[in-house]
Amino acid sequence: MNKRLINWLSWSSILILAVFIVMFLSLCIGSVKVSLSQIFNPSDRIIKEILFKIRLPRIILGFAVGGALAIAGVILQGLFRNPLVEPYTLGISGGAGVFVCLNIVLKIYQKFGVITFPISGFVGAGLVIILVYILSIKKGKLRIQGLLLTGVMISFISSSLIMLIMAMTKAENLHGIVFWIMGSLEEPNIFLVKMTLLVSILGLLISCIFSLDLNAFSCGEKEAHHLGVDVEKTKKLLFILASVLTGVCVSVAGIIGFVGLLVPHLMRMLVGEDHRILLLSSYLCGAGFLIFSDTLARTIISPLELPVGVITGIIGGSLFIYVLTKRGR
Amino acid sequence: MLETKSLVCGYDNFLLKGISFKVNFSELVGIIGPNGSGKTTLIRAITKLVRPKEGKIIYQGKDITKLSFKELAKEIAVVSQDAYFPDMVKVKDFVLLGRIPHFKKFQFLETNKDLEIVEEVMKLTGILEIKDRFLKETSGGERQLVLIARALAQEPKLLLLDEPTAYLDITHKIKILDLIRKLNKKYSLTVLIVLHDLNLASQYCDRLILLKEGKIYKIGTPSEVLTYQIIEEVYQTVVIVKENPFNFRPYVFLVSEEEMKRRRKDEKKRINSDLYR
Numbered sequence: 001m002n003k004r005l006i007n008w009l010s011w012s013s014i015l016i017l018a019v020f021i022v023m024f025l026s027l028c029i030g031s032v033k034v035s036l037s038q039i040f041n042p043s044d045r046i047i048k049e050i051l052f053k054i055r056l057p058r059i060i061l062g063f064a065v066g067g068a069l070a071i072a073g074v075i076l077q078g079l080f081r082n083p084l085v086e087p088y089t090l091g092i093s094g095g096a097g098v099f100v101c102l103n104i105v106l107k108i109y110q111k112f113g114v115i116t117f118p119i120s121g122f123v124g125a126g127l128v129i130i131l132v133y134i135l136s137i138k139k140g141k142l143r144i145q146g147l148l149l150t151g152v153m154i155s156f157i158s159s160s161l162i163m164l165i166m167a168m169t170k171a172e173n174l175h176g177i178v179f180w181i182m183g184s185l186e187e188p189n190i191f192l193v194k195m196t197l198l199v200s201i202l203g204l205l206i207s208c209i210f211s212l213d214l215n216a217f218s219c220g221e222k223e224a225h226h227l228g229v230d231v232e233k234t235k236k237l238l239f240i241l242a243s244v245l246t247g248v249c250v251s252v253a254g255i256i257g258f259v260g261l262l263v264p265h266l267m268r269m270l271v272g273e274d275h276r277i278l279l280l281s282s283y284l285c286g287a288g289f290l291i292f293s294d295t296l297a298r299t300i301i302s303p304l305e306l307p308v309g310v311i312t313g314i315i316g317g318s319l320f321i322y323v324l325t326k327r328g329r
Numbered sequence: 330m331l332e333t334k335s336l337v338c339g340y341d342n343f344l345l346k347g348i349s350f351k352v353n354f355s356e357l358v359g360i361i362g363p364n365g366s367g368k369t370t371l372i373r374a375i376t377k378l379v380r381p382k383e384g385k386i387i388y389q390g391k392d393i394t395k396l397s398f399k400e401l402a403k404e405i406a407v408v409s410q411d412a413y414f415p416d417m418v419k420v421k422d423f424v425l426l427g428r429i430p431h432f433k434k435f436q437f438l439e440t441n442k443d444l445e446i447v448e449e450v451m452k453l454t455g456i457l458e459i460k461d462r463f464l465k466e467t468s469g470g471e472r473q474l475v476l477i478a479r480a481l482a483q484e485p486k487l488l489l490l491d492e493p494t495a496y497l498d499i500t501h502k503i504k505i506l507d508l509i510r511k512l513n514k515k516y517s518l519t520v521l522i523v524l525h526d527l528n529l530a531s532q533y534c535d536r537l538i539l540l541k542e543g544k545i546y547k548i549g550t551p552s553e554v555l556t557y558q559i560i561e562e563v564y565q566t567v568v569i570v571k572e573n574p575f576n577f578r579p580y581v582f583l584v585s586e587e588e589m590k591r592r593r594k595d596e597k598k599r600i601n602s603d604l605y606r
């Protein structure tokens with residue numbers, strides 16, 4: 001059998017195993033300690049409630065959001081050929097954030113239901129991707145250098161806009177925005193949790209179909225064209241996919257930065273640059289990483305809770321600076 | 330094999346203005362001309378990177394606009410100057426990218442046949458020893474060979490090259506052009522190559538297409554195209570053309586314009602006329 005396939009299969013199984021371990025760990029740990037045997041055979045009604053009503057949805061959301069953000073990162077890095085690009089550093093999360101905020105303030109969700117949250121997230125994310133792409137293209141060529149700067153500036157503008165919205169809004173909305181913007185995996189609406197999981201897994205499958213095209217993109221758009229890839233069509237589809245993934249994640253979990261940077265970076269070192277394995281492994285690793293970070297966030301200063309974005313931000317931001325300085329040399 | 334019929338195309342500021350030529354099977358044809366004469370645009374038109382505004386490009390009896398990108402990539406491979414080399418990809422994996430057009434829909438993994446072809450083209454291009462190296466650890470000359478290997482992995486019938494020897498030292502220039510000629514003679518691969526160096530073009534190509542300001546100025550064998558009258562007219566510079574004593578093809582000497590002004594005009598005519606008596 002193909003040597004490469006064996007290598008890939010073993011990496012996938014290790015990662016799947018790791019995700020399961022983190023999941024069980026996260027189920028057990030918390031303000032109420034639960035032993036492993038109780039998970040499979042919960043006798044107490046309260047423990048059952050804690051496990052399946054509070055912790056499990058959170059874990060599922062962590063899985064879906066972590067995975068989705070990680071592959072959104074991989075897709076964007078592939079398209080822009082820059083390992084530092086991801087939904088957060090490009091300002092895409094910020095754009096989605098502004099639109100979700102608008103949704104909360106204008107109370108659109110009260111008229112059309114919670115489904116408007118992911119939709120407004122997607123619209124914001126899509127607009128920013130288009131904006132970043134147009135700004136970074138000059139004379140038909142992608143200027144990779146200016147890209148990150150543009151992205152960071154858009155992030156600044158978005159957070160200012162969010163603050164503006166917060167300053168102008170009534171106190172009753174403020175609570176909703178603050179609660180959401182901190183980046184938490186606590187989502188009381190089970191429908192949104194299910195939908196995020198569905199979108200995230202579909203996103204993984206669709207992106208895998210494009211894994212060979214992404215490989216071709218690694219040597220440039222014109223080269224991808226020479227290798228028989230319909231560049232314009234593929235690019236559009238992948239941009240839409242990345243905005244859907246980011247938009248949905250931001251709308252349910254707030255702005256969680258750097259997962260799409262940290263995870264693919266680690267995976268590139270472990271499994272290599274081939275997108276056929278990079279996408280799947282990043283998804284799994286991102287899922288595991290976010291569940292882990294969230295467990296840390298809700299236990300580290302228990303009974304208080306940290307926003308999970310704080311943990312990913314500290315780890316991811318440091319890595320970003322490290323990679324940036326190393327590349328400059 | 331390949332035919333363009335009064336091709337008009339290009340970007341807003343620059344156009345190819347009615348290009349018609351034919352490339353026959355197993356021919357090695359060079360495209361030469363000054364900077365901005367449309368050489369690269371011509372290559373891009375053939376690979377459908379730019380759309381023709383008028384005229385047609387016929388490949389083996391078929392209009393290329395009717396072929397899908399994938400079908401085209403199975404037939405025509407390109408070694409362009411636009412390539413970007415991802416640092417952390419191994420040479421063998423980069424060459425494997427050339428198999429992508431041959432992958433079936435929803436095919437995920439390369440077959441043994443794909444791997445055999447990759448091995449073979451790496452042997453052919455002489456990069457088998459460096460196949461496990463990362464691209465960042467390769468030199469400019471090696472990268473050009475890797476790029477050619479990737480193009481060959483597409484199993485093309487027509488190979489297009491856009492200045493494959495630019496920025497290379499003479500060792501690698503000769504190595505790469507020898508390789509291309511070997512592919513052309515031994516495997517009957519049809520080659521269309523853009524070259525800046527007139528002497529290399531003269532030495533390696535069966536026929537030359539000389540472009541000037543988006544038009545074909547002259548088309549023919551090297552000795553038909555590379556005369557001092559034609560070169561001076563197209564490049565607006567003074568040259569002396571002599572016969573290469575090794576292969577009897579024309580050899581172009583560049584002459585300092587300042588120096589030429591100081592000497593008498595007829596002296597140059599005398600030197601040039603040795604060849605075309």
